[in-house]
Amino acid sequence: MASSTSLNAESLSFASQRLLALAQQLRHYKPPPCSLDDNQEQIIEEAAGKVVSQVGFQESVTPVARNLEKFRPKRAAVLICLFEGDAGDLRVILTKRASRMTTHSGEVSLPGGKAEEGDKDDDETATREAKEEIGLDPSLVNVVTVLEPFLSKHLLRVAPVIGILNDKKAFKPTPNPAEVDAVFDAPLEMFIKDENRSAEEREWMGEKYLLHSFDYETEDTKYLIWGLTAGILIRAASVVYQRPPAFLEQNPKFKFPAVVNKNTVML
Template structure:
């Protein structure tokens, strides 16, 4: 982790370009390392995943449920009403900041045990898009403010990753943002949604340490679900499933290298048509 940050700090940017980057991104109190990281991530372009694929595929399949490219930890399409199938859009915030030792860290939450879905699980701040949201970044920052009191003005969105598909058929867009002033962030938890907030080193999601995996199969396609054990001074957390998959991808993009283990993501194609008999249980 230190090596990548050192490398980022030595990126030769023209003075005018660097100044423009800092000015446009409003990196008040942000280090040059974070500025360089923001510059790097703005150049990232995720593979195309056009929205029209969804609607076109539904039309071509005669209204049947169609699987999408994604990373379902246990994707369960709603086959009872295939004519109403259309994944709802959601966004999560991968909020990065520089730790005391110079490492990149990401903000995570533990969901309230009272929630009807994913109760008690570790998650990234985020949720479903609402009508007033301008884009995915707006959705992710709004949800982060509602859940943990993170002021949107403290976060600079630098890029988005390709969408993931949750087991509840949410089309989840990961949004990478940089927290330029970590001291200004004073968490205020919404007890109805969040039990705890903590942070973890981003690079851990590329390492094979404290990690386990479970192989699953759907429609003849085998894929792996990853589990990461993480312990703070006071608590132990298990980060797995969709959240782990998103963080593996984010870490790969940030550090520009693959994980030290086999990801084996599912290779579900839009052309795969699901009927009631083929829904994974």
């Protein structure tokens, strides 16, 4: 659970009743228990850098087999920063990765990245990375909960941190040109609707799953939101709106390979 679970006094004057009610609702959210029992060990390891749009599913539906090689998963966190749009809808801040990057260039992602030694928790990782990537001052964000971790394509453990931006006008995006080409926002509810969505069936060690993609256009710019980012946003929207998506998710019960190393990825 997030440590920063209260709205500060200054931000109260900016928060709408809807955002205050949402914060109260999310503070009471409890992630489902992990499917691992006490005798199972996590053997996941990761070699990637920044968290980007990759295939991923909740850790709670991902059992991990025992193995002589035991690794503590490397952690990362992403920020699901919500605010109230001009039309009264809930919106989430997203980024488009810099086109000059050598990996996953131009893909849509949530602000975030790997935990650093000085980070005290997932909240700090997510808000620190958001400041580094898009200039979002952590003092503007009220963290209200942390969803269950996801496992990325490279078997990195990613914690989705939900924060509320009460005063949208106070945030002036300043993208880090080395990492981010664009900052935009999208309606959160889009990720539990069946509109503008497509799915591709894939397979991992004999288990079939669906890779969801969402098309979104704003200010004459088209974005494709897919993979880990889409999976996290589907889950976040389900929690916020307290209803399941209007489509089949088809998350597999993964069977991990006997040996996991830095080259192990989901195809």
